[in-house]
Amino acid sequence: MLGIGSTERWLIVVIAAMCLFLGLTTDTFLTLVNLFDLLNISAVNVIFAAGLLVVLIAGGIDISFAVAASVTQYLTALTVGHLGGGNWAIGFAVASCYGFALGALNATLIWRFRIISIVVTIATFNLFFGALMFLTQGVSIYDLPDWWLDRIILFEFDTANGYAELTLPVAVMIVVIVATWFLIRRTTAGRQLYAMGDNPEGARRVGINIAAMHYLAYGWLGVTAGIAGLMQAHYAQEVVPNALYGRELDVLAAVVLGGARLGGGRGTLLGAILGVALVAITQNGLNLLGVSPYAFKMIVGAVILVAITLSNSGMASLLSGFRTRPERVPS
Numbered sequence: 304m305l306g307i308g309s310t311e312r313w314l315i316v317v318i319a320a321m322c323l324f325l326g327l328t329t330d331t332f333l334t335l336v337n338l339f340d341l342l343n344i345s346a347v348n349v350i351f352a353a354g355l356l357v358v359l360i361a362g363g364i365d366i367s368f369a370v371a372a373s374v375t376q377y378l379t380a381l382t383v384g385h386l387g388g389g390n391w392a393i394g395f396a397v398a399s400c401y402g403f404a405l406g407a408l409n410a411t412l413i414w415r416f417r418i419i420s421i422v423v424t425i426a427t428f429n430l431f432f433g434a435l436m437f438l439t440q441g442v443s444i445y446d447l448p449d450w451w452l453d454r455i456i457l458f459e460f461d462t463a464n465g466y467a468e469l470t471l472p473v474a475v476m477i478v479v480i481v482a483t484w485f486l487i488r489r490t491t492a493g494r495q496l497y498a499m500g501d502n503p504e505g506a507r508r509v510g511i512n513i514a515a516m517h518y519l520a521y522g523w524l525g526v527t528a529g530i531a532g533l534m535q536a537h538y539a540q541e542v543v544p545n546a547l548y549g550r551e552l553d554v555l556a557a558v559v560l561g562g563a564r565l566g567g568g569r570g571t572l573l574g575a576i577l578g579v580a581l582v583a584i585t586q587n588g589l590n591l592l593g594v595s596p597y598a599f600k601m602i603v604g605a606v607i608l609v610a611i612t613l614s615n616s617g618m619a620s621l622l623s624g625f626r627t628r629p630e631r632v633p634s
Contacts, residue, residue, distance in 0.1 A: 307573060310562035314577040321584055329591045335460060335467040337587070343538070345583040346472035347531045351554045352561075352575040353483040354527030359558060360487060361520040362500035362567025363413065363420040367428040368524050369550040371405040372532030374431050379533060380444045380542045388448040398529035405431065406525020410517040428551075435544050444542040451533075452540055472534040479527055484572050492519055500567025556606040557582040 325332040351368060358365050379398045383389035389397070405427075412423045455471040487493035499506040499516045507513050536542045559565060560581060561574030586599050 308562070308571065311571065311573050311577055314561065314574065314581060318577065318581055318584060321581070321588065325584070325588045325591065329588075331464070332588065332591055334464045335462050336464045339467040339469055341583055341587055342473055343468070343470050345579055346476040347535045347538070348550070348554050348557065348579050348583065349476045349576055350472075350479045350527050350531040350534065351550065352558050352579050353479050353572065354524035354531075355554055355558050356561075356563055356570050356572060356575045357483065357487060357496065357523045358420075358520045359563040359565065360500050360567060360570045361496045361516055362503060363517070363520060364555075364565060365409060365420065365424045365521065365524055366551045366555065367405075367409065367424040367431060368528040369547040369554070370428055370432040370435070371402065371525060372528040372535070373544055373547045374405065374435050375401040375529040376532035376536045376542050377435060377439065377444065377544060379529070380447060380536070383448060383451075384446075388450070390448075390450050394451060394533055395530065398533045399526045400529075402525040402527070402529025402532070403522045404525070406521040406523070406528070407518055409525075410521040413521070414514050414517045432545075432548065439544050441544055443544065447536070447540075447542065451537055470538070472538055475530060475534055479530060480572060480576070483523075483527075486523065487572070492516075496520060497568055500564075500569070502568070552603055552607065553582055554579070556603045560606055 322333065331337050351372070355365065355368060375398050378401050379394060382397050382401075383394055386393065409420075409423055409427055412418055412427070413420050456468050457471065457474055458469040460467045487496065495506065495511045496516055496519065498509075499511060499513060503513065506516075532547065535547060539546060557578035558570070558575045559578070561571070561576070561578030563570030563575065582603070585602060586596075589596070589599050
């Protein structure tokens with residue numbers, strides 16, 4: 304369903320090797336409790352990754368989605384409070400609408416004003432986060448409706464190390480994965496996103512509505528960000544304005560690890576999921592081994608740097624020319 308290519312196969316091998324190593328060097332990594340906790344914690348990042356993948360496929364980049372999720376969860380908490388509490392259906396609808404609006408703002412700035420996507424999203428990253436912290440004074444919301452706070456356990460298993468549980472965010476993650484897969488693999492719009500990312504001018508010449516593709520890509524990321532924010536607040540049992548700050552680089556590193564090209568036109572959902580898994584396992588393993596968390600940040604930075612280097616067409620041409628340069632024949 305998701306497709307397995309060479310990148311995905313290598314990621315599976317690396318993940319298996321890391322799991323084996325951590326299983327041999329720690330006592331808790333391969334326990335069901337730890338593995339289920341990893342899945343529960345990673346669900347929000349996978350939801351983010353599904354939306355970011357769509358933007359990268361379309362040839363854009365967005366680093367504002369994590370703070371957009373923070374804004375969305377805060378606005379959702381205020382809105383459902385004014386509506387008398389609401390329920391899960393209202394919560395998802397409200398969060399999705401707010402998220403889409405913030406994504407559409409990015410799309411408008413990028414398309415209408417012809418500004419490079421990373422410049423726009425750096426600006427909106429600061430705009431969203433600055434406005435949120437200024438208007439809220441950094442105050443968290445603890446008084447959330449019961450439906451938002453009540454833990455929903457999908458599966459529970461009693462082990463020697465404690466209870467291993469799969470919770471609601473995992474189910475929501477699966478729904479988002481299926482919906483994103485259907486969008487990019489089973490719809491005409493999905494094929495047009497790939498075409499636009501691979502060759503924007505060619506896509507325009509064959510009649511693809513480039514403006515609509517921008518709104519679809521950034522709007523989809525906005526919706527998934529809104530849903531991820533809802534799930535993060537459910538998991539944390541509170542709405543904290545800066546709880547998701549900094550998450551964007553972890554997710555970006557994971558998605559490019561999964562084979563998504565920063566230049567657009569390439570990327571698979573399975574690769575993005577495996578990338579998130581590899582990043583999560585790396586972070587968890589470093590924690591279990593007692594390694595400084597700054598080492599993880601170094602790894603994330605290195606991954607992004609390598610991805611940018613490999614996505615640079617000039618570098619690719621230089622390497623290609625070096626490989627194909629004829630040998631000098633001695634006179």
